[in-house]
Amino acid sequence: MSYDGLLLLILTSRHRYLAPRSQILELCVMTGEASRAQPGEQAPPTERFELGPLLDPQDPPGRTRRHALLVPTPTQNVVLLVDRVEDMWLEPGERIQAFPPFFARKLRRPWFPGAMLYHDVPVLVLDLCRIAQDALNMGREARWEA
């Protein structure tokens, strides 16, 4: 997972996460039934998922104004909704610490390549591209089963 030093601090109802800014196409605030299409332009196909409960079922969808992370996948763009997002630059000496292979293998999903210290507390780093792709696949499977 590559990153250029600019990270996003992502807040959900219960947790905070970090993700490389380079993994998203766009960041915007959702206002009602916001459409990304310009007049006369066909809206690109997107699906929306609440990121909090996707990562942790105990993390309820937020009730505050939603922030949208537009994440590209090979087939379509995916919108991941969160409570709040802040930009964060890596300071000299700060780095993402990869999880040891055995730990990464034991996780239910390969969505957390590592963690980083933020005010001396470990914060999980997200692989948003992988999450978006898996969310799409899970959505398709759920529809197929229904």
Added chain:
Amino acid sequence: MTFALPAETTRADGEQTVRSYLLVRVSHERYTILGTDVREVTRWREPVPVPGSPPVLPGILNQRGIILPVVDLRLLLDLPVSPPERTTRYVITHRGEVDLAFLVDEVIDLVNLAAHQLEAIPDGLDSQQSRLLQSLTRLDDQPVAVLELEAVINTLQNGF
């Protein structure tokens, strides 16, 4: 509060090699961990949970700038788990490329054991436990198991 263990604890005592071990309590049982594998011992604090991790890996921890996976030794040894108490500790270990924070119920002491005090693992012992042990010994006339950190790491890497 943390304290560092001696870096090198092996010494020749006549013809017997004596090694230092950290004596810990895990649930109601006592175990030792080779002192040279132990970096330090630190008080329990809530680990940061990682969604989707198994109960034996309850989260991660910042220890002096290094993010460590926490391993609940009680669950790994198939022993009963109780809530953290005043005595609950993390034993920070380093072996090869792997740094871990083992959650134990109590750190009791640092003990010296000579080779002749270590006995082979009896055949009848539970296989889940026995594959994590290097040998058995007795301290204060009570049985104590010597953990084999390499085997513990292999178990974590290959399945539990």
